[in-house]
Amino acid sequence: MKQDELDEAHRRLAAFLADSSSAAAFTGAGISTECGIPDFRSKDSAWHRHPPMPFEAFLASEDNRILAWERKFAxxxxxxxxxxxRGHRALSRLVSDGLMSGxxxxxIDGLHQASGLSAEQVVELHGNGTYATCLACGVxxxxxxxxxKFEADGRAPTCLCGGAVKSATxxxxxxxxxxxxxxxxxVAENCDLMLAIGSSLVVYPAAGFPLIAKENGAALVIINRDPTPFDDIADLVLRGDIGAILEPFERANRLN
Structure with a gap:
């Protein structure tokens, strides 16, 4: 985006936020790429070198669980x-200023919480990769x-209850x-504005929540680098660098 286009994007997004009394956001990998977190769908993504283990395969054998943990740590x-x-910090500021509900x-990177949001303010649809849980008892x-321990003995972790321990994703x-x-x-049913940020909006059922918001009368704003399947029904589409688009809202106390 050129600077004049960026300024216009800031103005239009600020107008939507100013008109909202119950905004919410839906975020995908694109908000974290500037932080060094790889995008799963990019052709050069590290995820292709260390693909996540399907759940049934993880359960199937000790060898698979060892491989899953090797890939996880890599x-x-x-x-x-x-x-x-910038995107995480902007959304955190909007929530703390009462301009966004959650x-x-x-x-799965935990960066929304690291930006200052509480667990109650963030709904993690795909879990969290910053800790692990027992599949049997939930510890x-x-x-x-x-x-x-894994690097010392090379064995997949198990819980005291005997259950398999897996990344909490x-x-x-x-x-x-x-x-x-x-x-x-x-959140989707009760907001009057949904910002869909950095998501391809093709992974279901997660991608359905912006659509639920739209169907329940909310305005839909899409901020993403690439086109999405929902662009045609969105009230505003801003295509460009997510951090640059959201950066002013990190500093704003009130949109006026």
Whole structure:
């Protein structure tokens, strides 16, 4: 975007936010790419070198679980030290200023929480990759001690209850989290403005939430680098660098 186009994008987005009394956001990988988090769909993404293990395969054998953890730690190393970007900080500011009720995210990087948002303000549809849980009893495990033990003995981690321990993300073939889906449904049905940011809007059921918001009368604003299937029904489409588009809202206390 040229500067005059960027200024116009800021003006139009500010007008939508100023007219809203219950805005929400739906975020995908595009909001985190400037932070060094790879986009799964990019052809040169590290995800292609370390593909996530399907859930059934993870459950099927110890060898598969070992491989899954090797890939998990390799991916963690590829974006170690990532911090919230301009988009994360802008949304955090909008929430803290009372201009946005919360965020639904497809991302597993925890950067929305790192930007200052609470767990209650972020709905994580695909889980969170910054910790692990037991698949049998649900106990939470931190990654650092898991990695130390894994690198020492080469065995996939297990819980004290005997259950398999897995990164707290939703793998391919794993059931979507019921409570997160319910929370996202409430957010989508009750907002009057939905910002869909950095998502290709092709991964279901997650991509359905901006559509639910639109069908319930909310204005839909799409901010993304590439076209999406919902561009034709959106009230505003801003195509460009997400951080640059959202950056002014990180600084704004009130939109006036």
């Amino acid at each position: 991916m963690d190393d590829s974006y170690a030290g990532a911090k919230p970007g 965020i639904i995210t497809q991302n 939470r495990y931190e990654l650092e001690p898991i990695r130390r 939703i793998a391919f073939g794993q059931a979507m989290p019921v409570e997160a889906m319910r929370r996202a449904q409430r």
